[in-house]
Amino acid sequence: MVTIYDIAKRANVSPMTVSRVINKSPLIKESTRLKVEAVIRELDYVPNKQARSLTSKETRLVALVIPDISNPFFTNVARGAEDKALQLGYHLILGNTDENPDKESQYINMLMSAGVDGVLLVPSGEASASHVKKLVKRNIPFVYVDRTIPQVPADSISGDNFQTTRQLTQHLIALGHRKIALINGPSSLSNVRERDQAFRETLQLAGIEPNPAYMIETHFKQDNLGEIIAKLVSLQQGERPTAILAANNFIGVNTLRALRTLQIRVPEEMAVTCFDDPDMIPDYNPFLTVAKQPAYDMGFLGMQLLIERIQSGAPAATRKIVLPSELIIRSSTGKPQDGN
Amino acid sequence: MVTIYDIAKRANVSPMTVSRVINKSPLIKESTRLKVEAVIRELDYVPNKQARSLTSKETRLVALVIPDISNPFFTNVARGAEDKALQLGYHLILGNTDENPDKESQYINMLMSAGVDGVLLVPSGEASASHVKKLVKRNIPFVYVDRTIPQVPADSISGDNFQTTRQLTQHLIALGHRKIALINGPSSLSNVRERDQAFRETLQLAGIEPNPAYMIETHFKQDNLGEIIAKLVSLQQGERPTAILAANNFIGVNTLRALRTLQIRVPEEMAVTCFDDPDMIPDYNPFLTVAKQPAYDMGFLGMQLLIERIQSGAPAATRKIVLPSELIIRSSTGKPQDGN
DNA sequence: TATTATTTTGTTATCGGTAACAATAAAATA
């Protein structure tokens, strides 16, 4: 490996002078700079970041810890985060937690050891608090994306869960639905709690009393919702919900799949809508009515917040950015059938 | 930051002893090991990888350089690569090139400086040769994924372009199509050349002479194919193709979009099929007939090849893995209409 | 118990850079 010592010898200067040239120090004579630069090019020298980090204390590595890159929502978050990181000269390390706090904890440990300058984190629940505190203790900046751990304050960027839930619920109500089920994620997630609350409030504002049988808690992963859906549709005639609001794209798709198995037509017999588009490339065969959250922007802006913190260009107080989402009405929602 | 020196002082041993404990050296007395481990836990010590890398010459960082994580094909590659990397104790750095050789070159430079131990690369064309050679020069192992640069040999993992193209083409021929257009990527990509060749051969084997007007070269990015498709369908009556084979998912989707704009029905007036499923979650509203390449496996196995090379557990000769794909027949392909 | 062998621990130098200070060369001033 070519080092500054090799360059120094060949250019007949001291290593320190080479270091100064590399770092564009202004107190270098033009002639020596040219001489050194020539040798650098000649030997194809690339500075060793490990050695630099040892004194500078920064690695220019940041991590993005998300549940699953396969979820199109997080794919877009990742792309946004990567674009901003590249722009500011940082490298992005990717980690999938699968909503598993243990895996998340393992990751955080590895990342601290790898010396990342900061972390963009989608926490997997209350259980994340303990390892997030480790980041605080080590003074490693981090930014919450999509969800937060209220006990451990930090900058955050997320969708407007209240506005979005209201929008989707009101869309269904406006179509005439009054028996609406909410299939939500685990209540250990802050965004889940907000969606739950907004859902209840919106119903009540419309004079509909929330029905506990319609409030279902599951998780945000790819999975089989057969039982849950079967139970819902097997409710007494007149009790069966006419619409389902899925709290994320995986739940939305799994709901459709379960309904198909049960041979229940969408939207005729059951309207379905969800948070986040399940499609990366939605425009060729759009079907689901969704509330599309600005995933790319969340990643992009989140990375910006993070790097500002890293470079201490951020105010002391934690910042909270909430982005609105867009309701996209397609064909999975319609009026309820007569008799319901 | 807590260092081995802090641990050493507190445990009344030398730093070297601490180092030995951390590295599980067998020549440490049980009692001192326990004593040191206690202090390590007490002070919440995490070893500094930068310092380690300085002597060990390895960072346990690997990079995945792909065109665009937003393409579901590469999303799956990424997930596979990350899973394997984690399993073997490596961190994955993600880079999007957007099929742009300059951006790719910039990345490779940054990655070399970051000291990655290896690179999983989807090269963006012949122009990649120059920066790939830099990796060779620096002795940084890399593995080609999906495509290769034949001038610069290295391990590779890709789909079976011949078998897959044959499958798709034969599927169309079996349906009765004889006028089939191939909308391919840029011929600077090895997989594009293979698909082109396999397409011609399959046609000829069926006694169909490839029509130059049906062989179109574009690129693999999200884009508007309006003009290209308009030109195709405006061909003389009896000359217009009845089927389109798109060489990747983006082209497939863009083709559908352009056909819809032109109000041409799929599959009645035009059958459409493509490489790679455009859907991350395809099972809720499947439409496109596709040849699904095992993207996850490509990432997973590719990472395995790479890390074997890094740890010099690989044979000297370059290895080439070719994976078969699966034909998924859905509703975007059908028999050609009468009169064609 | 003295001596040798074996365990276990400590010292020193090094990895490739850079900060802090020292020294030299060139330019400005007396």
Place this chain on the structure above:
DNA sequence: TATTTTATTGTTACCGATAACAAAATAATA
């Protein structure tokens, strides 16, 4: 020309860990 400033360059020590060798502590043997 001698002296002071200023512009450049060089030296030394250190970042945190580890390899290579040295030394001390303990156990085994005579």
